[in-house]
Amino acid sequence: AQEVTFYEAVGGEETFRRLVHRFYQGVAEDPLLRPLYPEEDLGPAEERLRLFLMQYWGGPHTYSMRRGHPRLRMRHVPFTIGLKERDAWLRHMRDALDEVALPPELDKMMWDYLTMAAHSLVNSPD
Numbered sequence: 001a002q003e004v005t006f007y008e009a010v011g012g013e014e015t016f017r018r019l020v021h022r023f024y025q026g027v028a029e030d031p032l033l034r035p036l037y038p039e040e041d042l043g044p045a046e047e048r049l050r051l052f053l054m055q056y057w058g059g060p061h062t063y064s065m066r067r068g069h070p071r072l073r074m075r076h077v078p079f080t081i082g083l084k085e086r087d088a089w090l091r092h093m094r095d096a097l098d099e100v101a102l103p104p105e106l107d108k109m110m111w112d113y114l115t116m117a118a119h120s121l122v123n124s125p126d
């Protein structure tokens with residue numbers, strides 16, 4: 001039996017490229033989130049998130065070949081993430097998902113995962 005991964009079902013790398021690019025356009029303009037990103041060029045951060053999400057959803061494992069185990073909670077410790085930051089992050093992701101316009105059931109799977117993950121990365125009570 002041939003199993004179609006979520007990665008393939010949403011359109012592969014091109015879809016993740018559009019999603020994460022749109023997300024970072026929002027971050028670039030956000031006065032709360034932009035200062036959290038250590039590098040002036042958001043391009044490398046965009047690539048890391050794109051490769052992570054591609055891998056998570058069944059695409060190539062390029063992320064782990066370059067970065068090792070994701071350890072997302074540990075990697076976010078250097079950044080103060082409270083409820084405001086979490087909600088701003090999710091708002092840009094929601095805008096990006098709306099723009100990419102996945103079929104509703106795939107959109108819901110992606111959104112449920114991102115919401116859960118963003119909640120788990122809050123590390124600073126307001």
Ligand code: HEM
Nearest residue numbers: 036037045048049052067075079081085086089117118121
């Ligand atoms: C990295 C912020 C949620 C995945 C980063 C970085 C910041 C950040 C400032 C460093 C940028 C870089 O140089 O790569 C936030 C904030 C969040 C959030 C404020 C709000 C809750 C998430 C979620 C995911 C995620 C929900 C995954 C579903 C990643 C990944 C990296 C990263 C994969 C790169 C890790 C690495 O390889 O170094 N995040 N993040 N983040 N974030 Fe988040």
